[in-house]
Amino acid sequence: MLITPGDILKDINIPADLRKVDRNKLPQVADELRQYIIDMVSVYGGHFSSSLGVVELTVALHYVFNTPDDQLVWDVGHQAYGHKILTGRREIFHTNRVYGGISGFPKRKESEYDAFGVGHSSTSISAAVGMAVGSNHNGEKQRQHIAIIGDGSMTAGMAFEGMNHAGALKDANVLIILNDNCMAIDPNVGALKEYLTDITTSKTYNNVKDDVWQLLGKMSTFGNSARKIVAKIENAMKGALLSQSNFFEALNLRYFGPIDGHDIDHLVSVLEDLKNIPGPKILHCLTVKGKGYAPAEKEQTKWHAPGLFDKVTGVIQKKVYDRPMPPKYQDVFGNTIVELAEKNSKIVGVTPAMPSGSSLNIMMKAMPDRAFDVGIAEQHAVTFSAGMATRDLVVYCNIYSSFMQRAYDQVIHDVCLQQLPVIFCLDRAGFAGADGPTHHGAYDIAYMRCIPNMVVASPMNEEELRNLMYTFQLEETQKLKTAFTIRYPRGEGVMPDWKRPFQKLEIGKGRKIKDGEEVAILTIGHIGNYAVKACEILEKEGLNPAHYDLRFVKPLDEAMLHEVFQKFDRVVTVEDGCLQGGMGSAVLEFMIDNGYTAKVKRLGIPDRIVEHGEQIELQRECGFDSEGIAMAVRELAASTVLI
Ligand SMILES: Cc1ncc(C[n+]2csc(CCOP(=O)(O)OP(=O)(O)O)c2C)c(N)n1
Numbered sequence: 001m002l003i004t005p006g007d008i009l010k011d012i013n014i015p016a017d018l019r020k021v022d023r024n025k026l027p028q029v030a031d032e033l034r035q036y037i038i039d040m041v042s043v044y045g046g047h048f049s050s051s052l053g054v055v056e057l058t059v060a061l062h063y064v065f066n067t068p069d070d071q072l073v074w075d076v077g078h079q080a081y082g083h084k085i086l087t088g089r090r091e092i093f094h095t096n097r098v099y100g101g102i103s104g105f106p107k108r109k110e111s112e113y114d115a116f117g118v119g120h121s122s123t124s125i126s127a128a129v130g131m132a133v134g135s136n137h138n139g140e141k142q143r144q145h146i147a148i149i150g151d152g153s154m155t156a157g158m159a160f161e162g163m164n165h166a167g168a169l170k171d172a173n174v175l176i177i178l179n180d181n182c183m184a185i186d187p188n189v190g191a192l193k194e195y196l197t198d199i200t201t202s203k204t205y206n207n208v209k210d211d212v213w214q215l216l217g218k219m220s221t222f223g224n225s226a227r228k229i230v231a232k233i234e235n236a237m238k239g240a241l242l243s244q245s246n247f248f249e250a251l252n253l254r255y256f257g258p259i260d261g262h263d264i265d266h267l268v269s270v271l272e273d274l275k276n277i278p279g280p281k282i283l284h285c286l287t288v289k290g291k292g293y294a295p296a297e298k299e300q301t302k303w304h305a306p307g308l309f310d311k312v313t314g315v316i317q318k319k320v321y322d323r324p325m326p327p328k329y330q331d332v333f334g335n336t337i338v339e340l341a342e343k344n345s346k347i348v349g350v351t352p353a354m355p356s357g358s359s360l361n362i363m364m365k366a367m368p369d370r371a372f373d374v375g376i377a378e379q380h381a382v383t384f385s386a387g388m389a390t391r392d393l394v395v396y397c398n399i400y401s402s403f404m405q406r407a408y409d410q411v412i413h414d415v416c417l418q419q420l421p422v423i424f425c426l427d428r429a430g431f432a433g434a435d436g437p438t439h440h441g442a443y444d445i446a447y448m449r450c451i452p453n454m455v456v457a458s459p460m461n462e463e464e465l466r467n468l469m470y471t472f473q474l475e476e477t478q479k480l481k482t483a484f485t486i487r488y489p490r491g492e493g494v495m496p497d498w499k500r501p502f503q504k505l506e507i508g509k510g511r512k513i514k515d516g517e518e519v520a521i522l523t524i525g526h527i528g529n530y531a532v533k534a535c536e537i538l539e540k541e542g543l544n545p546a547h548y549d550l551r552f553v554k555p556l557d558e559a560m561l562h563e564v565f566q567k568f569d570r571v572v573t574v575e576d577g578c579l580q581g582g583m584g585s586a587v588l589e590f591m592i593d594n595g596y597t598a599k600v601k602r603l604g605i606p607d608r609i610v611e612h613g614e615q616i617e618l619q620r621e622c623g624f625d626s627e628g629i630a631m632a633v634r635e636l637a638a639s640t641v642l643i
Pocket residue numbers: 050053076078079119120121149150151152153154179181183184185289352353354376378403406
């Protein structure tokens with residue numbers, strides 16, 4: 001579909017073109033950019049409302065700063081569509097998040113304007129501080145380093161670590177732009193949010209502060225003697241007003257704002273001023289998530305990443321099916337935890353800022369006192385869960401597989417070493433799809449199975465997910481002095497009639513899906529359904545492989561593996577996780593440790609970065625879709641085994 005940019009936007013290919021535009025035309029540039037984002041995302045999909053909220057900021061930043069020499073570091077990066085469109089990627093923007101196309105996030109190898117690769121939140125301040133120190137080291141004292149971070153991302157420990165360091169580096173040219181829209185994906189939470197609202201609404205504080213900073217800001221451009229006076233006034237002010245009442249000032253970050261992040265003319269003036277004030281500083285901008293598109297302003301969570309929609313009516317496209325569809329795994333989790341919690345009063349749920357994404361919002365609604373959104377704080381989520389477990393609560397801590405990477409030490413140090421029976425539910429395990437490598441849940445089997453006092457399981461369908469959740473909360477299981485991991489993928493399962501009575505599962509017990517000859521296929525989790533299809537394909541060709549679902553990667557079902565290696569000298573292992581250290585590796589370890597020899601073909605995610613695309617496209621690329629599994633079996637069946 002041909003989508004044409006507006007009159008001014010069409011001639012802006014890179015920021016140098018933008019910087020030639022008359023300042024009084026900038027509102028028009030912003031309007032056209034906003035419209036272009038609406039046009040494109042409605043037809044091609046992607047993250048939406050975050051980019052709409054920073055349109056004016058994006059234009060003003062590229063107008064005032066000398067990008068790409070000055071470094072713009074977008075936090076998370078889901079709001080950087082305007083930035084991409086203004087930095088040479090308008091013509092290819094229709095390939096955003098598509099297999100083989102551009103990434104939905106800033107990416108260093110994609111553009112010199114993407115100063116830092118991103119996808120996970122709260123890295124921007126640390127990265128910008130590092131860049132500033134690097135620039136100083138290289139004698140590039142004039143270079144500016146700007147971190148644009150949302151109020152949600154500001155809740156993470158890493159953002160505080162970055163500010164703590166920045167405040168101690170008087171020479172670091174770092175400007176933090178706090179894009180405060182009171183939203184993460186769901187409404188933002190926590191004391192910091194309350195604080196930001198307080199300083200935004202306190203009139204007295206703002207009047208005094210504005211006068212002071214206007215004076216200081218202006219004076220600091222006048223050279224050394226004026227700077228000394230500024231420093232003196234600053235010190236006096238710190239005791240008197242700012243450090244007491246302003247959190248950022250207390251960290252030695254000069255705080256400016258709050259200002260209207262949609263008033264582009266004012267933004268340009270303020271940024272021009274700040275450019276001339278050296279050292280670490282923060283500009284607090286107030287914006288509206290979804291700005292300029294009424295439905296998105298109204299229902300901000302729904303429009304974070306809405307899928308395709310009719311931009312005129314605001315109706316989001318829904319897939320229509322001619323048969324009952326299986327539910328998403330996340331919804332099975334969300335409903336099941338409520339069902340279990342109704343019977344077991346010890347059960348609580350935790351999510352670090354993903355209530356909608358994990359479906360813990362179902363419990364938050366039904367049992368608000370027993371379900372916690374702790375903000376973007378994976379490390380805290382894990383240790384907070386550990387703390388509750390010491391008091392005998394049964395904790396389901398739900399974290400996307402790739403975000404759990406942040407909290408690895410907490411899993412080891414605070415949970416497993418202390419033998420606390422926290423139940424980790426790792427959603428989005430395997431390929432995340434269009435979000436790409438930052439979000440792929442590729443490593444969890446490998447990083448969880450090497451920790452002592454950890455059980456690692458993965459359900460092949462909805463019923464198994466329910467039964468694993470059920471089993472792990474039972475009193476006798478909680479007493480085992482081990483933590484539990486249940487990993488499951490993004491998207492739907494396979495059972496439309498998923499709500500079946502709970503059954504206790506034996507820990508470390510897999511199941512044989514089918515008997516067979518010549519080759520055995522071993523799978524873990526949902527991907528086992530691909531093996532079922534592969535067997536159907538192969539059957540038509542006269543091949544009859546056996547299929548075993550391990551269900552547990554740790555502990556392994558040793559009896560089942562003895563059966564496999566006694567019966568078969570050709571084995572295919574299939575997992576939607578990294579090959580190195582994954583389930584296939586565990587099977588090989590078992591084989592060697594027990595003196596078996598067999599030809600083993602391991603299918604899974606190879607030791608390279610797999611980019612974005614639909615999950616099935618990426619699985620095909622890596623050779624573990626149904627056809628890939630069938631091919632591996634064919635090849636093994638035809639090969640000579642010399643053992
Ligand atoms: C470490 C990590 N945890 C969780 C997420 C998922 N996530 C993506 S955007 C987002 C909310 C970000 O809120 P904010 O920074 O305020 O940006 P806004 O969308 O409001 O502009 C969350 C929780 C992530 N990307 N990284």
